[in-house]
Amino acid sequence: MIKIVIIGSGNVAQHVITAFEKNETVSLVQVYARQENTKISGIDTYRMVYDLASLREADLYILAVSDDAIAAVSEQLPFINRLVVHTSGTASITAINDKNRRGVFYPLQTFTKNKPVDFSQIPICLEAENSTDFRVIDTVAKSISESVYPINSAQRKALHVAAVFVNNFTNHLFQIGEEICREHQVPFEVLKPLIKETVAKINDLSPMQAQTGPAKRNDQTTIQSHLHYLTDDNQKNIYKILTQSILENGKKL
Incomplete structure (x- = not known):
């Protein structure tokens, strides 16, 4: 199984988490939130972390944070040469610090708190800097969506x-x-x-x-x-x- 860590706890993060929790292709090993009192439905206490230094090793780290926070959070990640993607519709792939391998995992949908969505019908736009990493995020995307597209930053x-x-x-x-x-x-x-x-x-x-x-x-x-x-x-x-x-x-x- 592909091990995934979600970094973020907002609307996008919570909907992505819900999609992955029903999935047999990936294993959601951790969720990071800035606020220590943050609780996410369906996520056990032991999988919640509030310190980036506590992040476990995974195959994919998904930055589901605001556009303005992508650069700062990716710079603070306590590891190098791992696959890190963001979920932004506008930020370039280069917004992620280059100490890690970079990509984009953008679900094109409007997300509202406590409003369920059918992720299988949500297009997911992907970008990666090499074919090996693209195959990883492509596998992850296709495990939750029927519509997956390779889309570069300009597109x-x-x-x-x-x-x-x-x-x-x-x-x-x-x-x-x-x-x-x-x-x-x-x-x-x-x-x-x-x-x-x-x-x-x-x-x-x-x-x-x-x-x-x-x-x-x-x-x-x-x-x-x-x-x-x-x-x-x-x-x-x-x-x-x-x-x-x-x-x-x-x-x-």
């Missing part, structure tokens, strides 16, 4: 930017839609089937093919009616920017 940064658009920005638009509904005493639940169908359509169509609405049709009467109706300046600005983007996109066809 991973592009993916992360794209993910902000399709996840974070989209969720913010959901919030705006909810605020408009609440302001006018309309149940937000009325929009949920529309949201589900919008997402489902891109399983069969490209986003460009699936685009509908007044901007797609260049229906200026409806667009101006909506802008006149909106009273919040921020909502108006967002509406204008997105409408213009869709209009410009239509010119590419």
Whole structure:
């Protein structure tokens, strides 16, 4: 079995830990947390450590820490020439101190505390500095996910930017839609089937093919009616920017 140590105890770390605990390919030998009172569900006390000097020997060390902490934590690791990977979507592989062999193990998903996820459906993007190390992290990734991709640091940064658009920005638009509904005493639940169908359509169509609405049709009467109706300046600005983007996109066809 491949021995793994998780360094970190935040959202990503806890979801990865849950995935590995149900796994027969790897053995999760330790979890490191900075705070001594940190407890993680399913992890025995003897596997929790709070001092980097107490880390045991393993085949793979996964740094599930914030981007800003990768360099400092990797520099403090009390060993050399072992395989250390981070889980960041934006940090380069070189963020890890070069005293160890370096890689990336990036699960591309939004993680929320206490919200279970099916890791088998989460894409995992991998990068390593040599083929031997890549085979190790590839085996580990495929033991918990059905979607594993070799992605270099530049490609991973592009993916992360794209993910902000399709996840974070989209969720913010959901919030705006909810605020408009609440302001006018309309149940937000009325929009949920529309949201589900919008997402489902891109399983069969490209986003460009699936685009509908007044901007797609260049229906200026409806667009101006909506802008006149909106009273919040921020909502108006967002509406204008997105409408213009869709209009410009239509010119590419």
